[in-house]
Amino acid sequence: MSKVIELIQAELGNSAVLLGDDVTARATSYWDSSPNQALAIIRPETTEQVSAVLKICHQHKQSVVFAGGLTGLVEGAVATNNDIMMSLEKMNQIETVDELDNTVVVQAGAILQQVQEDLAEKGYLFPVDLGARGSCTIGGNIATNAGGVNVLRYGMMRNQVLGLEAVLADGTIISSMNQMLKNNTGYDLKQLFIGSEGTLGVVTRAVLRLYPMPTNQQTVLFAVSSFEAVTKMMQVLRSELAGTLSAYEVMWNNYYRDVTAEGFHRAPLDRDYPYYVLAEAEGVDEASDAERFECMLSAALEEGTILDAVIAKSEADRQALWVVREEFDPVLPAYHYDISMPKRYMDGYVNKLKQQLSAWRDETVAYVFGHVADGNLHVFVTPFHNDIYHDEVDEIVYGCMEGLSGAVSAEHGIGKQKISWLASSRTENEINLMRQLKTMMDPENILNPGAVLEA
Numbered sequence: 001m002s003k004v005i006e007l008i009q010a011e012l013g014n015s016a017v018l019l020g021d022d023v024t025a026r027a028t029s030y031w032d033s034s035p036n037q038a039l040a041i042i043r044p045e046t047t048e049q050v051s052a053v054l055k056i057c058h059q060h061k062q063s064v065v066f067a068g069g070l071t072g073l074v075e076g077a078v079a080t081n082n083d084i085m086m087s088l089e090k091m092n093q094i095e096t097v098d099e100l101d102n103t104v105v106v107q108a109g110a111i112l113q114q115v116q117e118d119l120a121e122k123g124y125l126f127p128v129d130l131g132a133r134g135s136c137t138i139g140g141n142i143a144t145n146a147g148g149v150n151v152l153r154y155g156m157m158r159n160q161v162l163g164l165e166a167v168l169a170d171g172t173i174i175s176s177m178n179q180m181l182k183n184n185t186g187y188d189l190k191q192l193f194i195g196s197e198g199t200l201g202v203v204t205r206a207v208l209r210l211y212p213m214p215t216n217q218q219t220v221l222f223a224v225s226s227f228e229a230v231t232k233m234m235q236v237l238r239s240e241l242a243g244t245l246s247a248y249e250v251m252w253n254n255y256y257r258d259v260t261a262e263g264f265h266r267a268p269l270d271r272d273y274p275y276y277v278l279a280e281a282e283g284v285d286e287a288s289d290a291e292r293f294e295c296m297l298s299a300a301l302e303e304g305t306i307l308d309a310v311i312a313k314s315e316a317d318r319q320a321l322w323v324v325r326e327e328f329d330p331v332l333p334a335y336h337y338d339i340s341m342p343k344r345y346m347d348g349y350v351n352k353l354k355q356q357l358s359a360w361r362d363e364t365v366a367y368v369f370g371h372v373a374d375g376n377l378h379v380f381v382t383p384f385h386n387d388i389y390h391d392e393v394d395e396i397v398y399g400c401m402e403g404l405s406g407a408v409s410a411e412h413g414i415g416k417q418k419i420s421w422l423a424s425s426r427t428e429n430e431i432n433l434m435r436q437l438k439t440m441m442d443p444e445n446i447l448n449p450g451a452v453l454e455a
């Protein structure tokens with residue numbers, strides 16, 4: 001057994017350190033069920049224990065990979081057999097809720113869905129919401145600056161974090177647990193840890209913003225004939241719903257058609273329309289909210305902007321609409337992409353992408369769907385041949401973005417998977433500054449080495 005592991009056992013006790021079969025019994029990630037390769041999995045229970053472990057690792061130049069719910073899509077939390085994995089699964093409590101300031105203090109290992117449900121019981125909405133809610137953690141959401149389906153109204157994870165506590169590579173604890181909306185005292189250090197994918201420190205606790213729970217949601221799935229109509233309806237709903245539009249998701253025809261094929265999800269609308277949009281608004285007066293929503297949709301139907309629509313009349317109806325957008329198993333396995341670009345380029349980009357993919361290999365299919373109001377599209381490319389064609393598909397998907405001022409990652413981050421593409425979305429000076437920060441905060445390069453920036 002390595003000296004580092006013995007030192008950690010002596011500090012935290014044997015039960016905090018999983019070895020051998022206890023490690024390999026766990027999957028590599030949500031996406032890869034092969035046995036976890038980590039040298040050991042360390043499960044601290046306090047920030048002080050996290051600090052003690054990192055101090056040892058720093059002294060011995062031992063690499064550490066942080067694990068939340070392992071749902072990330074860019075292999076950021078995939079450990080090799082040289083890495084120790086640190087999981088915050090035992091730091092999973094909601095500590096306090098402040099009803100006057102509308103804030104909650106949460107430990108980083110808490111599961112997103114658990115946090116949402118506990119707060120909902122107290123009448124609060126925690127608005128970050130994504131398909132992985134049952135497995136992903138608050139720490140992972142912060143480290144990846146998660147987005148999800150309510151970004152349009154509430155912003156990304158970054159917008160929810162008022163303060164946080166993090167531990168640096170050498171074990172220094174940075175307690176920056178600000179609880180106020182306003183605090184302009186010097187550099188906003190929490191931003192260093194939000195979206196930096198565990199490469200600058202590990203987040204252990206956070207102060208998050210809460211919102212009043214809306215009393216009703218108005219949800220519609222509608223079909224349109226052109227991308228122009230998709231964006232036109234977005235503007236109409238945005239302005240007429242006075243900022244209460246919380247989701248506006250687009251699905252290109254072949255995505256909708258294939259996830260509603262026989263044996264998969266029920267198709268709420270005919271399957272032959274060119275584009276489908278799932279839109280949702282939130283409110284506090286059910287009768288008037290529903291009336292306004294229906295009036296707007298009827299007007300759009302009458303003038304022909306939308307071709308057909310189905311409005312959810314119950315929570316079961318709402319779930320049946322969302323499942324079409326969120327549960328994409330029918331089109332898996334696939335090469336996944338999560339890109340962003342100004343909306344004016346989207347339709348042209350998708351057309352060019354589809355053309356180039358089929359010119360490359362006839363049978364290639366691109367499924368496109370996603371958070372269009374946030375400028376974010378998910379692209380799934382099939383058939384999937386593991387790594388055989390990964391580089392070639394990357395070249396086409398990202399190559400078609402050239403000149404569009406877009407980003408190769410809108411939500412999922414860079415991790416280890418997209419590292420060679422970082423420079424296509426960030427300038428050389430930006431990357432140099434990132435590198436300087438990394439060298440300053442983690443001089444031995446022990447935190448998630450090989451993620452975000454090349455070693």
Ligand SMILES: Cc1cc2nc3c(=O)[nH]c(=O)nc-3n(C[C@H](O)[C@H](O)[C@H](O)COP(=O)(O)OP(=O)(O)OC[C@H]3O[C@@H](n4cnc5c(N)ncnc54)[C@H](O)[C@@H]3O)c2cc1C
Nearest residue numbers: 068069070071072076131137139140141143147198203411
């Ligand atoms: C079905 C599905 C749908 C998804 N939908 C969305 C979506 O709509 N929007 C979106 O943004 N993402 C989405 N994701 C991606 C993923 O769920 C998010 O990136 C999520 O925030 C990751 O959380 P996690 O706890 O699983 O982190 P992990 O996957 O365990 O880790 C992700 C990264 O964060 C680091 N990390 C984890 N915890 C900490 C910590 N406490 N401190 C520092 N670093 C840490 C890891 O080392 C790794 O680099 C989806 C994933 C799935 C499976």
